[in-house]
Amino acid sequence: MNRGETTRDRILTIAERGILAKGFGATSIEEIIAEVEITKSGFFYHFKDKNELARALIERYIAADDEVFDQIEARANELSDDPLHAFLIGLKLLAEMMDDLPSGHPGCLVATFTYQERLFDSGVTDLNRRALLSWRKRFRRHIDRIKAIYDPCDEVDPDALADMLSSTIEGGIVIAKAMRDPKLLAQQIMLVRSYFKLLFSPRTT
Amino acid sequence: MNRGETTRDRILTIAERGILAKGFGATSIEEIIAEVEITKSGFFYHFKDKNELARALIERYIAADDEVFDQIEARANELSDDPLHAFLIGLKLLAEMMDDLPSGHPGCLVATFTYQERLFDSGVTDLNRRALLSWRKRFRRHIDRIKAIYDPCDEVDPDALADMLSSTIEGGIVIAKAMRDPKLLAQQIMLVRSYFKLLFSPRTT
DNA sequence: TGTACATCAGTGAACGCGCGTTCACTGATGTAC
DNA sequence: TGTACATCAGTGAACGCGCGTTCACTGATGTAC
Numbered sequence: 001m002n003r004g005e006t007t008r009d010r011i012l013t014i015a016e017r018g019i020l021a022k023g024f025g026a027t028s029i030e031e032i033i034a035e036v037e038i039t040k041s042g043f044f045y046h047f048k049d050k051n052e053l054a055r056a057l058i059e060r061y062i063a064a065d066d067e068v069f070d071q072i073e074a075r076a077n078e079l080s081d082d083p084l085h086a087f088l089i090g091l092k093l094l095a096e097m098m099d100d101l102p103s104g105h106p107g108c109l110v111a112t113f114t115y116q117e118r119l120f121d122s123g124v125t126d127l128n129r130r131a132l133l134s135w136r137k138r139f140r141r142h143i144d145r146i147k148a149i150y151d152p153c154d155e156v157d158p159d160a161l162a163d164m165l166s167s168t169i170e171g172g173i174v175i176a177k178a179m180r181d182p183k184l185l186a187q188q189i190m191l192v193r194s195y196f197k198l199l200f201s202p203r204t205t
Numbered sequence: 206m207n208r209g210e211t212t213r214d215r216i217l218t219i220a221e222r223g224i225l226a227k228g229f230g231a232t233s234i235e236e237i238i239a240e241v242e243i244t245k246s247g248f249f250y251h252f253k254d255k256n257e258l259a260r261a262l263i264e265r266y267i268a269a270d271d272e273v274f275d276q277i278e279a280r281a282n283e284l285s286d287d288p289l290h291a292f293l294i295g296l297k298l299l300a301e302m303m304d305d306l307p308s309g310h311p312g313c314l315v316a317t318f319t320y321q322e323r324l325f326d327s328g329v330t331d332l333n334r335r336a337l338l339s340w341r342k343r344f345r346r347h348i349d350r351i352k353a354i355y356d357p358c359d360e361v362d363p364d365a366l367a368d369m370l371s372s373t374i375e376g377g378i379v380i381a382k383a384m385r386d387p388k389l390l391a392q393q394i395m396l397v398r399s400y401f402k403l404l405f406s407p408r409t410t
Numbered sequence: 411t412g413t414a415c416a417t418c419a420g421t422g423a424a425c426g427c428g429c430g431t432t433c434a435c436t437g438a439t440g441t442a443c
Numbered sequence: 444t445g446t447a448c449a450t451c452a453g454t455g456a457a458c459g460c461g462c463g464t465t466c467a468c469t470g471a472t473g474t475a476c
Contacts, residue, residue, distance in 0.1 A: 007419075023321035025230030028462065040463085042420050050463070112320050114383040115312060116228035128383045154399045160392040163380055167393045171376025175368055178319040178333045187365040188372045194359045195396070198403040212452075233429065245430085247453050255430070 008046045010036050016057055020107035024054065024116050054113065054124050061109040062131040068097070069138060083145035084200050090142075091193040095186040098172075104182030105173050136162045150200040168192045213251045215241050221262055225312035229259065229321050259318065259329050266314040267336040274343060277302070288350035289405050295347075296398040300391040303377075309387030310378050341367045355405040373397045 005013070014035045018027035029050065033043050047053045076090035098105055110128050117125050139162035147158070172188035210218070219240045223232035234255065238248050252258045281295035303310060315333050322330050344367035352363070377393035 020320075022323040023228055023230055025228055026321060026324050029464095030462070038419090039421055041422075041465090044464070045418085045420055107320060108379075110383060111316070111379045114379055115225075115317050115320060116231065117382075118227040119231050125383075129385065132380055132384050153403055156396060156399055157392065160389070160396060163389060164393060164396055167376035167380050167389075168372065169376070170379040171372035171374070174313075174316045174319055174375040174379075175337055175372050177322075178315060178330075179337050180334065184365070184368060184372075187362065188369060191361060191365060191369050191400070194361055195400040195403070198358055198400070234431095235429070243452090244454055246432090246455075249431070250451090250453055253431095 007036065007038060007042070011038075011043065011046060011053075012057055012060055015053060016061070016109065017106065019057070019112060020109065024112065024119060051121055051124070054120055055127065058109055058113060058124055058127045058131075062127065062134075065131075066134070069135070072097070073138075073142075082149070083142060084150055084196070087142050087146060088193055088197060091189055091196070095189040095193070098189065099183060099186040101182065104176055105185055107177060108170055108173050111170050111173065132163075132166055135166050138162075139165050146196075146200055150202070152199050153201065154199060156199070164192055164195075212241065212243060212247070216243075216248065216251060216258075217262055217265055220258060221266070221314065222311065224262070224317060225314065229317065229324060256326055256329070259325055260332065263314055263318060263329055263332045263336075267332065270336075271339070273302070274340070278343075278347075287354070288347060289355055289401070292347050292351060293398055293402060296394055296401070300394040300398070303394065304388060304391040306387065309381055310390055312382060313375055313378050316375050316378065337368075337371055340371050343367075344370050351401075351405055355407070357404050358406065359404060361404070369397055369400075 011032060015027060015032050018031065029040060029043055033040055036043075047056065072090050072093050076086045076093060079089050080086040110131060113120065113124055113128055136159060140158060143158050143161055168188050168191075169185070172185035175188075176182050176184040216237060220232060220237050223236065234245060234248055238245055241248075252261065277295050277298050281291045281298060284294050285291040315336060318325065318329055318333055341364060345363060348363050348366055373393050373396075374390070377390035380393075381387055381389040
């Protein structure tokens with residue numbers, strides 16, 4: 001099988017789009033299968049219940065996000081050996097990528113599920129938590145490499161600084177969606193970039 | 206009437222708590238009225254349908270948020286005449302307030318409804334949009350006053366800078382909720398504070 | 411190569427429950443004259 | 444002060460629809476011997 005997309009993947013893709021636009025509860029199985037063009041029983045062959053759909057979605061989403069970060073990281077490290085410059089390049093690449101999304105970032109599943117925790121068993125919320133921790137670790141690694149060379153101008157907690165990326169992306173997505181201006185997300189990322197630039201710029205003393 | 210909370214207010218308060226924890230769709234009228242201790246018809250006496258509940262909630266939420274910002278602004282301006290210092294004080298006050306919430310910030314209705322737009326008529330999404338625009342305007346006013354005195358170290362769009370507050374609060378709430386660590390929100394606000402400090406610190410040239 | 415069985419990827423029909431909504435009605439308080 | 448009517452803040456019962464879930468079944472492909 002597996003030539004092209006599997007039915008399972010099509011379910012996930014279509015469900016994700018619906019959920020990001022309307023929320024989990026408002027995206028019915030009925031509606032998903034209508035678009036996938038299978039019967040309801042076909043859906044339940046792939047997922048034993050709706051909760052399992054949520055878990056599969058968040059797993060896929062996190063994996064995809066990780067891959068994007070991996071690619072940006074690799075490319076940024078290619079372009080500069082200096083950890084600070086590589087980080088700034090990475091942020092610029094990320095901002096550009098966000099700006100290139102045709103109709104704006106569709107939304108973050110982590111945020112969606114975070115705002116709907118009670119609907120899910122602990123599996124989903126744990127996945128969310130671990131995803132954010134892994135992103136913290138990822139950015140923290142960079143920050144430590146930067147700090148080994150550059151002195152920060154202000155005393156800040158490195159984990160909080162690492163979280164700033166996730167926080168900015170989540171916040172940026174919310175305000176961009178709410179104000180219906182896709183550019184706001186990239187703008188916020190560029191402000192974080194500006195902060196890192198100032199924070200680690202050599203003191204002129 | 207109006208001694209203590211009205212029934213209408215109790216409906217709103219209980220509905221808000223449920224919606225922030227579980228999402229709009231997952232918070233049933235049935236569940237709300239059970240806690241308020243009225244019948245379903247009692248609910249429909251106050252709100253003609255569930256959509257009207259959403260609109261009333263977001264209006265109340267925005268008004269409450271505005272009041273909080275007003276208070277912080279007033280207090281900060283009392284404590285310093287310098288616009289930059291007053292702004293930094295305001296951010297510190299905001300961070301402290303967020304840290305003092307007993308079990309963390311319960312979530313932002315703007316974000317909740319933004320992630321569930323299709324469920325609502327345009328009234329709700331428009332309210333969301335206007336709320337964010339008014340917050341932009343509010344912070345922009347401060348930034349302009351700061352810029353009149355201090356030169357920024359980096360060229361940044363003042364509207365984007367104003368949006369940074371909303372974005373940070375939204376993002377901070379998401380990661381604090383998702384990671385189940387209420388302190389993360391205040392940390393992110395303090396990072397924005399650090400950015401403003403560096404951005405407008407007098408150049409040492 | 412043929413036969414038997416297993417697995418995969420679904421179909422079709424039915425279920426019961428809970429949800430949002432409606433409608434006719436009510437008892438207490440307020441207002442006009 | 445009494446009477447008539449209006450409004451406020453609900454009650455109680457019923458509705459129908461859509462939702463998630465179940466269950467017995469099926470036709471195509473894969474595997475063992």
